[in-house]
Amino acid sequence: MQVLNIDIEGAQTASSAGRSAPKTHPKTHPETHPAPEAGLSGCAFLLGQDFGEITKTYTATLAQFATCDLTQAIPDDGHETAPQAGRLFGVFPFDRTDQGHLYRLSPKATPAQVAADEAVSHSLTRLPETQGFGASVDAVAQKINAGDGGLKKVVLARSLVYDTDAPIDPVQVALRLSADRHVTSYCVPLPGESAAPRWLVGATPELLLSKQGAAIRSHPLAGSARRQSDASADAAVGQALLTSEKDNIEHRVVVEYIHDVLTPYCRSLKVPDQPQLDRTATMWHLGTAISGVLKEADTPVLALLRDLHPTPAVAGFPLAAALAQIDAQEPFARDFYAGTLGWLDGDNNGAWHVTLRCAVIAQHSAQLFAGAGIVGASKAADEIAETRAKFGAMRLALGICERL
Numbered sequence: 001m002q003v004l005n006i007d008i009e010g011a012q013t014a015s016s017a018g019r020s021a022p023k024t025h026p027k028t029h030p031e032t033h034p035a036p037e038a039g040l041s042g043c044a045f046l047l048g049q050d051f052g053e054i055t056k057t058y059t060a061t062l063a064q065f066a067t068c069d070l071t072q073a074i075p076d077d078g079h080e081t082a083p084q085a086g087r088l089f090g091v092f093p094f095d096r097t098d099q100g101h102l103y104r105l106s107p108k109a110t111p112a113q114v115a116a117d118e119a120v121s122h123s124l125t126r127l128p129e130t131q132g133f134g135a136s137v138d139a140v141a142q143k144i145n146a147g148d149g150g151l152k153k154v155v156l157a158r159s160l161v162y163d164t165d166a167p168i169d170p171v172q173v174a175l176r177l178s179a180d181r182h183v184t185s186y187c188v189p190l191p192g193e194s195a196a197p198r199w200l201v202g203a204t205p206e207l208l209l210s211k212q213g214a215a216i217r218s219h220p221l222a223g224s225a226r227r228q229s230d231a232s233a234d235a236a237v238g239q240a241l242l243t244s245e246k247d248n249i250e251h252r253v254v255v256e257y258i259h260d261v262l263t264p265y266c267r268s269l270k271v272p273d274q275p276q277l278d279r280t281a282t283m284w285h286l287g288t289a290i291s292g293v294l295k296e297a298d299t300p301v302l303a304l305l306r307d308l309h310p311t312p313a314v315a316g317f318p319l320a321a322a323l324a325q326i327d328a329q330e331p332f333a334r335d336f337y338a339g340t341l342g343w344l345d346g347d348n349n350g351a352w353h354v355t356l357r358c359a360v361i362a363q364h365s366a367q368l369f370a371g372a373g374i375v376g377a378s379k380a381a382d383e384i385a386e387t388r389a390k391f392g393a394m395r396l397a398l399g400i401c402e403r404l
């Protein structure tokens, strides 16, 4: 096993906020191209109930971390009672060949929540324009129907960039998002070239993988519908989702993929035949509660993540063909959107979520991301509406309320 020698304070060099800029995929190797210090020490970090200040940043790819001996990096504060004692927190991008970060935290009391301004003044850029996204959906659905390259599913995303008059407080946005008890909210500083960090802020409903001893769990989501304010209309929309053939196809692809990746690691693996209905405050989803027992309890959680990420809940199937479509159709870099974030400890345990329903916030701008799984039966108008609904929670937390 490789010894951890990638102790680089905030090493990401080539990342940008995405925007209309060329797609940038930093692929610098940490040992050959050490990057400048990005000064994340002292920055706030929030994941669910855990809040703290960053004291150290380690940077490498998921595959590199998965084969590193992380014992020197994991804080030896087992005597502490704070939930984050003895843990490293981390975030990895969508592209598994790009670098992610593991952070050590010093615990802090969570700040008080402040309400969003009701009408934040802003300008909006859509990437791509709504019609362009619809055209991509149609083009990909056609390829799937033609059986092109065995393509079964592609998750296509679009992005909204808001430039605001007033500065945005990323921690406050995350705290507002945490009012929904069905999601895990987060606020993660990202190293970059400028003095002020960019922040990845969001509230994810999807558990990629948790591991405690030999016990593992995954709760993939795929198949979505917007929640309704009227209770009976809301229940009807949920039931329609549960029986929708198109959404069940979209969902099954993800469940089968996770089953196939985890099976070689497991002594037993329970995968329900049918999905259940899961909810957030704004969305219904099809979800499947997968649980298993590992053959080897000391399998590092990062080794499992390295093999799982990205699942067809955010990429598609088969993976290489889906990634090629994403690259061809999306006019922005996903960077950390649709990646994974979570924590690990010295006993190889951890809990990692899919980085969804998020924005990259930099002072006066917020770039939001939302995607939808495309299968042969997908219709452009429905996928536009689904992604619009998925932007809802973040727009509300930012105080941006006009209809899209």
Ligand SMILES: C=C(O[C@H]1C=CC=C(C(=O)O)[C@@H]1O)C(=O)O
Residues within 6 Å of the ligand: 155, 157, 206, 221, 222, 223, 224, 285, 312, 313, 314, 356, 357, 369, 370, 371, 372, 373, 390
């Ligand atoms: C890709 C996203 O959602 C995924 C998770 C839940 C439901 C999904 C869907 O119905 O397409 C997506 O697979 C996103 O929110 O950006």
